Amino acid sequence: MNTSYAQLAHALQPEIILADGAVLVIAFDLIFGRHRPLATRLAASLALGALTLVAAFIASVFVGPIGGFYGESFVLDSFALATRGGVIVLALLTLGVAAGAKVMRNPAEYVALILFATTGFTLMAAANHLLIAFASLELASLSLYLLAGFDKDRRESAEAGLKYFLLGALATAFLLFGFSLIYGMTGELALPRIAAVLAQCGMSPLPALALVMVMVAFGFKAAAAPFHLWAPDAYEGAPTPSAALIASASKLAGFTLFTRLLWPGLGALAGDSSHALNPGGWITIVVLLAGASLLIGNLAALAQTNLRRLLAYSAIAHAGVMMLGVVTASLAGPGPLFYYLFTYGIATAGAFGVIAVLERNGGCQKITDLAGLSRRSPLLAGTLAIFILSLAGIPPLAGFFGKFTFFALMLRIGGIASPTGALTLLAIALSAVSLYYYLVVLKQALVEPFASEKPTRIHVPAATALTLLAATALIIGLGLCPSLLLTFF
Amino acid sequence: MSDTLFHLFAVLTVACALGVVLNKNAVASALCLLVCLTGIAGLFVLLDAFLLAVLTVFVYAGAVVALFLFIIMLLDMQGGNRKPFTKSSIVAGAAAAGLLCTGLYSFLVRGHIESPVLATTKVGGSSLRAYAELLFTTYLLPVQIVGFLLLIAMLGVIVLSKKFENLEDIK
Numbered sequence: 001m002n003t004s005y006a007q008l009a010h011a012l013q014p015e016i017i018l019a020d021g022a023v024l025v026i027a028f029d030l031i032f033g034r035h036r037p038l039a040t041r042l043a044a045s046l047a048l049g050a051l052t053l054v055a056a057f058i059a060s061v062f063v064g065p066i067g068g069f070y071g072e073s074f075v076l077d078s079f080a081l082a083t084r085g086g087v088i089v090l091a092l093l094t095l096g097v098a099a100g101a102k103v104m105r106n107p108a109e110y111v112a113l114i115l116f117a118t119t120g121f122t123l124m125a126a127a128n129h130l131l132i133a134f135a136s137l138e139l140a141s142l143s144l145y146l147l148a149g150f151d152k153d154r155r156e157s158a159e160a161g162l163k164y165f166l167l168g169a170l171a172t173a174f175l176l177f178g179f180s181l182i183y184g185m186t187g188e189l190a191l192p193r194i195a196a197v198l199a200q201c202g203m204s205p206l207p208a209l210a211l212v213m214v215m216v217a218f219g220f221k222a223a224a225a226p227f228h229l230w231a232p233d234a235y236e237g238a239p240t241p242s243a244a245l246i247a248s249a250s251k252l253a254g255f256t257l258f259t260r261l262l263w264p265g266l267g268a269l270a271g272d273s274s275h276a277l278n279p280g281g282w283i284t285i286v287v288l289l290a291g292a293s294l295l296i297g298n299l300a301a302l303a304q305t306n307l308r309r310l311l312a313y314s315a316i317a318h319a320g321v322m323m324l325g326v327v328t329a330s331l332a333g334p335g336p337l338f339y340y341l342f343t344y345g346i347a348t349a350g351a352f353g354v355i356a357v358l359e360r361n362g363g364c365q366k367i368t369d370l371a372g373l374s375r376r377s378p379l380l381a382g383t384l385a386i387f388i389l390s391l392a393g394i395p396p397l398a399g400f401f402g403k404f405t406f407f408a409l410m411l412r413i414g415g416i417a418s419p420t421g422a423l424t425l426l427a428i429a430l431s432a433v434s435l436y437y438y439l440v441v442l443k444q445a446l447v448e449p450f451a452s453e454k455p456t457r458i459h460v461p462a463a464t465a466l467t468l469l470a471a472t473a474l475i476i477g478l479g480l481c482p483s484l485l486l487t488f489f
Numbered sequence: 490m491s492d493t494l495f496h497l498f499a500v501l502t503v504a505c506a507l508g509v510v511l512n513k514n515a516v517a518s519a520l521c522l523l524v525c526l527t528g529i530a531g532l533f534v535l536l537d538a539f540l541l542a543v544l545t546v547f548v549y550a551g552a553v554v555a556l557f558l559f560i561i562m563l564l565d566m567q568g569g570n571r572k573p574f575t576k577s578s579i580v581a582g583a584a585a586a587g588l589l590c591t592g593l594y595s596f597l598v599r600g601h602i603e604s605p606v607l608a609t610t611k612v613g614g615s616s617l618r619a620y621a622e623l624l625f626t627t628y629l630l631p632v633q634i635v636g637f638l639l640l641i642a643m644l645g646v647i648v649l650s651k652k653f654e655n656l657e658d659i660k
Contacts, residue, residue, distance in 0.1 A: 008630065019637060026644075070630065109648050116641050123634065135634040142638060146645040205595050212592075 011069050011076060011126075014056040014084060015119050021052025022115035029108030042107035043099075046463070049111040050095050053118070057088045060122070072190045073129035075260075078489050079334040083125035083256040086342045090249035091118040093349040096467025098241035100460065101356035104151050113150075114245060117143035121253035130179045130189045133257055137175070137221075141168055144250060147242035148234055160237025164246075167230040171220035178213030181206065182266075191265035198268040203281065207269055214261070215285045221254040223312075224319040225292040235312035240359060243308065244352035247315050248345030251322070255341055259326050259334060262286075270330070286323050291423055293320030298430040301437045307367050310437060311351060314391060317434060318344055321403060321427060327420070328409035335489035336409070340402030342485070343390065343478055347399060350387040350471035353464060354380050361458045367441055372450025377458040381445050383468040390475045392438035393431055398479035403431065495535055502528035519557045526550040540617055 009016070025048045033041040060081065068075045094114060104110060120140025127133040145168060149161015183189060185206055186197040198207070219227035235243045262270070262282060271281020297317030304310040322344075325337035357380060358364035358373075374381040390399035407424050414420040460468075478485060505528060508521035526549045533542035574582075624632055 005629075071627075073630070106648050109644055113641065113644065116637065119637070131628065131631050132634070135631045135638070139634055139638050139641070142641050142645070146641065146648070149649060152649070205592065209592050 008070050011063055011066060011074065013059040013063055014088070015122055017052060017056045017059055018115050018119040018122065021049065021055070022112040022119070024052070025049055025112045025115065026108050033108060038103050038105070038107060042103055045108040045111040046095050046099055049115055050092060052115060053088050053092045053095070056118075056122070057085060057092075060084045060088065068128065068192075072192050073132055074126045075128040076126055079256065079260070079338060080126040082338050082342075082485070082488060083252055084122045086252050086338065086345070087118060087121040087125065087249040090252065090342075090345045090349055091115075091121075091245065093346065093353070093467055093471055094241050094245045094249070096464055096470075097244045097349060097353040097356050099467070100353060100360065100464030101240045102151075102360050104153075104239060106150075110147070110150055110239075110241075113143045113147050114241070117147065117245060118249065121249050124253040124257040127257060128191045128260065130183060130191070130194075133261065134176065134179060137254075137257065138172065140250065140253060141172070141221075144168075144242070144246055147245065148238040150242060151239045154237070156237035157239060158237075160234045163230050164234040164238075167220065171217045171227070174213045174220075175217030178210045178217065181210035181213065185210065191261065194265055195267060198266065203269055203271075211266065211269060211282050211285065214266075215282060215289070218254075218258045219289050221258070222251065222289075222319045222322065223316055224289045224323060225296040225316060228293065228296065228316045228319075231316060232309045232312040235315070236306060236308045240352050240356035244349040244356075247311070247352065248349040251315075251319070252338075252341045252345050255322055255326065255337065256334075259329055259337060262326065263329055267330075283327055286327055287420070287423060290320045290323035290327070291426065293317060293323065294427050294430050295320075298433050301434065304437070305366050305368075307355060307364060307370070307441065310367065310441065311348065314434070314437075315348065317430070318391070321406060324406045324410055324423070324427065325402075328406060328413065331413065332405070332409050333489055335486045336402065336405040338489070339398075339478070339482060339485050340406065343398035343402055343475060346471050346474050347387040347390040350383060350468055350475070351391070353468050353471070354384045354387070357458065357460055357464055361456075367444050368448075370441065370444040371448035372455050373445040375450055375455045377460060379460055379465060379468065380458060383472045384445055385442055386472045386475055388438050388441055390479070392435050396476070396479050398475050398482070401479060401482045491535055495532070498528045498531035498535065501525075502532065515561050516558065519554055519561060522557070523550050523554045526554065540620055 025045050028048060029041055029045055033044065063076070065078055065081050066076050074080075091114060095111070098110070098114075117140050120136050120138075120143060123136030124133065124140060127136050145161055145165040148164045149158055151157035182194060185201070186194045188194045188197060201207075216227065218224075220230075223231040234246065238246065266282060269281050271283045293316050297313050297315070297320060301310055301313035301317065304313060322337070322340060325340055329337050355364055357377075358369070363369065370384075373384070386397065390397035393399045393403045407428060410420050410424040410427075416425070502525050505521045505525035509518045509525060512518040512521060526545055530542040530545040530550065533539070533545060
């Protein structure tokens, strides 16, 4: 790993900016924030945080795709670059959500934690080395645990933080066990060299054990069934911006990390993708996770009355679709997977943004609380409709195109009669099921009248309104013109 | 000689690890963990990894277990009784352990490590000097990341555990 530190510092400019920005936000609040109202401190912290994110985004564009560096420990290919930019954009959306959410204590620390988590995400996007992958994953995870339990006024937040932390720590233990087995087998930490060694020795019981361990951790981070149990509680209890970050940027970075780990790193152990149920590699595990997530996520979502829990189960179902994207990444490259993850992240973060504003204005626990939203705030109702329709996969919007690409690719792998074909048909059928619960939400928001006679109008803060409109524009724009993103790969 | 020692330490480690899980008293569990870690340190010595052995004793057996004991006493658990295992958790635990044992057994019986690297993996980087040099050159960046990890942990502890009742800006 002999390399010049100047090169390292050049390539990691966005991370340096993000980490420094986080420290700066805290310092600024400490010096100037005393004896000022919480709302002012929150606004100042958010503004500084947004500036940091914009600077980091510009820096990541400026650095550009420079390939492997730091002795192959990092790789900045188009996938890494796209994910880097993507998580920064999603973190910006999260700050916009925070501007409209309930004001909490310690706003500067909250924003700083979001920036630290983003640092972890951007490092995850480029990590090509087991040790760095693990450390950056933990950097992001630890920030997310804290963000989930940040609201000390609510018991649910503490519950969400604790559950997320305990299950996350368990998954981390599994991941570390798997990584140490891989290191023990190959004697290497950098993914390209691991791949070279594994290509020689192939599948045997020990790599299988390591794979199972790694996949357990992957399933947890992606909230895929049967490792999804933390997700509904965490989404329900966590402060709304935290939930938005967990659902959007964390998924994007996690899937990027694991896709890189599985395809180039452990590609020799993939098994035969045309016989997905023939035990022989990790594709079998991914396919099983995908099937279970699709079934459990979509069917359990039907029974939900709480809007956040509904979004959580929808996230589990989407994790199943993303798993299909991991399988097809060998066929079509990471482009479609990134497109799906990014647009899903925008739609979910946007939906949480709407929930955040509603919660500040009298609460939004149940789906029925949405009744009369179109009268109370046309902006919220309109943007919510776009986000929900994109999540459901309705044609002109971005969600449709992502799903469609995955299904087409899956069918191309083994034809319609193969196990992958059957799984694809299941996924298509369950997409139809998912329409029901998404449309129930929209019916409440757009059709049902408000409970009392005179609906009160909801004031949407300017920053949040801007965020929601930007997210809507992205969803519509990328849906109409997917090549804007896909030609990048 | 080293075989006998290996068996001694291995049995000690596993027995104490079981003691950590099965003991009803939290203080006794923590003390079992202490002995378990000492056993692991012994295994490291047998593998000529002296630095790791010393670090295990210093950091884990010394500092971490002592902190566990502090926290147990701060929370005033009085070595309190744990809830007994429920039936479902026993079944699930036994099933998981069985699966893991089957996997390991099949590996021991069928598998042999075909990797050509294992035989040639470098040993001898175990001196403190070599370790420190690696830490500050090759693995400088992971060390930095872990530094930020500690900063986040500190931030989190302050935010989550500090009491704010006397501040006027709380509504």
